[in-house]
Amino acid sequence: MTRFAFVADDFTGATDALWQFRRFGLTGSLVTDVAWISPSDDVVGIATTARAAADPVAVALPLLTELARLGPQILQYKICSTFDSAPSVGSIGAVIAAAHRTGLARGPVPVVAAQPELGRYTSFATHFVRVGDSVERLDRYPPMRDHPVTPASEADLRVRLAEQGAGRVGWLPARASAREFREPAGYAALVADATTSADLRALGDLLLAELRDGPHLCVGSGGLSYALASSLGCAERPGRRLDPVAPVLVVSGSRSPITLRQIEVAERAGWRVLDGPAGAKESLRAGRHTIVQTTRGPARDPGDVGKLLGAVARSAVRAGLVRRLVVAGGDTSGQVVSALGARSLSVVAELAPGGPVCVLTSGDPACDGLEVALKGGQVGGDDFLLRAADRESP
Numbered sequence: 463m464t465r466f467a468f469v470a471d472d473f474t475g476a477t478d479a480l481w482q483f484r485r486f487g488l489t490g491s492l493v494t495d496v497a498w499i500s501p502s503d504d505v506v507g508i509a510t511t512a513r514a515a516a517d518p519v520a521v522a523l524p525l526l527t528e529l530a531r532l533g534p535q536i537l538q539y540k541i542c543s544t545f546d547s548a549p550s551v552g553s554i555g556a557v558i559a560a561a562h563r564t565g566l567a568r569g570p571v572p573v574v575a576a577q578p579e580l581g582r583y584t585s586f587a588t589h590f591v592r593v594g595d596s597v598e599r600l601d602r603y604p605p606m607r608d609h610p611v612t613p614a615s616e617a618d619l620r621v622r623l624a625e626q627g628a629g630r631v632g633w634l635p636a637r638a639s640a641r642e643f644r645e646p647a648g649y650a651a652l653v654a655d656a657t658t659s660a661d662l663r664a665l666g667d668l669l670l671a672e673l674r675d676g677p678h679l680c681v682g683s684g685g686l687s688y689a690l691a692s693s694l695g696c697a698e699r700p701g702r703r704l705d706p707v708a709p710v711l712v713v714s715g716s717r718s719p720i721t722l723r724q725i726e727v728a729e730r731a732g733w734r735v736l737d738g739p740a741g742a743k744e745s746l747r748a749g750r751h752t753i754v755q756t757t758r759g760p761a762r763d764p765g766d767v768g769k770l771l772g773a774v775a776r777s778a779v780r781a782g783l784v785r786r787l788v789v790a791g792g793d794t795s796g797q798v799v800s801a802l803g804a805r806s807l808s809v810v811a812e813l814a815p816g817g818p819v820c821v822l823t824s825g826d827p828a829c830d831g832l833e834v835a836l837k838g839g840q841v842g843g844d845d846f847l848l849r850a851a852d853r854e855s856p
Contacts, residue, residue: 466690467506467529467677469522470540471552473795474816474838475684476509479540481809481818482687486696492807492820494799496528506532509807511796513542513552514611514764519560526566526679535676536669536690537566542792543582543683543816544840545575545589545600545619547626548612554681555626558651562629567679570632570649572669574682574689575619576656579815580841582683587633587653588617605718605840610761619653636661643672656685659692666693684816701811704819707833709746710851711784713771714755715764715794718839722757724790728847729753739774746783751851757790768797776801779829786819786833788850795836802829813849816841 466483470476470492480492483505490505499506508525512518522539530537539557541547547554554573561567576584581592589600599617600606606614616622620631629650634643636655646652656662666689669680680686692698712728714721729735733751736742737759745752754774756767771789775798778784789795799807799822807820810833817837824830835850 463504464501464506464532464534465504466536466538467532467534468538468540468687469508469510469525469529471510471513471518471522472542472792473509473799474792474836474841475540475542476507477807477809477818477820477836478684478816479538479687480505480507480807481812482684483691484809485698485701486691486694487699488691494804494806496525498805501532506534509796509799511793513546514793516551518552519556522557523560523564523566526561527564530566530677533677535678536673537677537679538686539679539681540687541575541681541683542838543575543577543580543685544591544606545614545622546609546612546792547622549626551611553626555623555628558623558628558681561679562650570646571651572634572654572680572682573619573623573651574654574656574665574680574686576654576662577683577685577688577816578657578659578662580684582685583657584619584653584655585657586655587620589619590617605720610717623651623653637664638668640668640672643668651681659688662689663692665689701809701818704811706852707786708751708851709749709784710751710786710788711742711746711775711778712753712755712788712790712847713775713794713798714753714757714790715767715771716757716791716839717761718757720842721790721837721839723844724842724846725753725755725757727844731848733847739770742774743778743781743783746778753847764793768794772798772801776829779832780826782828784832786835786850788835788837788847790837790839792838799834799836802826802832804829807834814842814846817846
């Protein structure tokens, strides 16, 4: 029986959401098409590229409607914890508005962007990001403030959602009571505060108690997935330990400075870093960990980057040179996974919060069973790539 279902607006976020449910013992997998759904799973997830779409409603709404037919208590539209969206690209507000127009949304839609284990916090509906030892408003955090596609011009998520056409947006304080949750009237959405994991667990308790007779639509990051899963009272289960493997192939279309630091750390450790596919197979045949990247250097068209890196990954895997693949970049991940003919992904371990490792199921026998880590640009410490190759998961 499906208890929770989600549609993710990108592939890296989709694997994070699935991990949050799996770490508390729920069964489930992430699929790329409704044809591969297993209704017997506790959790069903579908990964999309809605975050990069000019019309995310056309991408996400049919899938949300399809999953609603499975009768989950909570239906999650999974978004990034840095709220990547804009009125013209990946609009979260447009999806909320469409859900109300079609009757998929019943009452104010809870919106949970916070994910404290990733350093993402919401207070008085304003979103913050931890950077080292400091905490900054989302609109003052350079990678998001200056994002080339979805710049964060405002940290108050009520304002962002209103600008995106969601309608009237309210606020839900941390540790809210049932009365505070029921009181708001006339709102299309409620931005929920959370600054600790305990806040999320309390929110999960509230949502599961108040949103019965589902499906009820909620919007949120992996923090929402954690809130729901952790509130079921199940003990947290670690993922399996990963064996060291060589060589690892990394394909990176991320432009994040965090990803750039990770590449530089790996390069200093002896990894081969290439600006294109030339030399990749030779490097892998020599047993060297290899990175093919567009992270540094001039920006390129994201669509072209995804196609290029997808072709690099598919060629290396089909040649039998790679057992573990890392893909950096949310939009890139979707294109690479598609190039590998993926039908579903099952989460088996976690390299860092927000960075799980999956086993891929594919119609291409050469790609079936491949270990894949899909990493968002802002995810992981400087040693993330080293951990993907040589270290056991926590």
